[in-house]
Amino acid sequence: MIDWHLKSFDELSRDRLYAIMRVRQEVFIVEQKTFYLDADDTDQTALHLWAEVDGEIAAYCRLFGPRIKYEECSIGRVLTHPKYRGKGLGRSMMILALEAIQTRFGTAKVRISAQDYLLGFYGDFGFESTGKRYLEDDLPHTEMLRTTDKK
Ligand SMILES: CC(C)(COP(=O)(O)OP(=O)(O)OC[C@H]1O[C@@H](n2cnc3c(N)ncnc32)[C@H](O)[C@@H]1OP(=O)(O)O)[C@@H](O)C(=O)NCCC(=O)NCCS
Structure with missing residues (x-):
């Protein structure tokens, strides 16, 4: 059974915060073999x-709400634990994330920094490349913008 949770930083228990930091490090630092400061104070x-x-x-x-990462809202650290990949969790999470942004911030506009291999994945949710391509933590990334909830 899958339980979805949406919480502010202050609402996270110590154990949940630890579990979140752990899974982020497992995926982005250990699995993807990158060095970066995951606890980035945001x-x-x-x-x-x-x-x-x-x-x-x-x-x-x-x-993120507007004016934190970008002028627009943003979504980051998107991951599925390796054990649970390929079962649709990533897609479900994107739908919930965009719904949450619409509800909390009243906008469909979202800007993200996407790993290049997932341009198609994010494209399915209405994200389009802005043409900005760069290396982030040594991995190829493209900036993507979603301006409307219509594809
Ligand atoms: C990207 C990620 C979150 C997808 O999670 P998931 O739960 O496996 O996703 P789903 O089962 O909902 O799959 C949805 C789609 O993801 C895309 N996808 C997943 N893994 C992919 C891969 N390795 N290469 C290309 N596309 C991939 C496919 O389009 C897939 O669609 P399909 O089922 O029609 O083939 C997961 O692969 C992950 O955690 N990757 C490592 C972390 C990462 O790179 N995060 C993105 C940072 S920008």
Whole structure:
């Protein structure tokens, strides 16, 4: 059974915060073999969205209101734990994330920094490349913008 949670930083229990930091490090630092400072001092301003299966974090992302990462809202640290990949959790999470942004911030406009191999994945949710391409933590990224909830 999958339980979805959406919480501000202050609402996170110590154990949940630890589990979130752990799964982010497992995926982005250990699995993707990158060196970067994951605890970047913006979690305090983010909303944290995750799926829990048997008490374990199966998928996670963080959401930002406008004027934090970009002028627009943003979504970051999008991950599914390797054990739970390919089962649709990533897609479900993106739908919930965009709904949460619409509800909390009243906008469909979202700007993200996407790993290049996922341009198609984000494209399915209405994100389009802005043409800005760069290396972030040594991995190829493209900036993507979603301006409307219509594809
Ligand atoms: C991207 C990610 C979150 C997808 O999670 P998931 O739960 O496996 O996703 P879903 O099961 O909902 O799959 C949805 C789609 O993701 C895309 N996708 C997933 N893994 C992919 C891969 N390795 N390469 C290309 N597309 C991929 C596919 O389009 C897939 O669609 P399909 O089922 O029609 O083939 C997961 O692969 C992940 O955690 N990757 C590592 C972390 C990462 O790179 N995050 C993105 C930072 S920008």
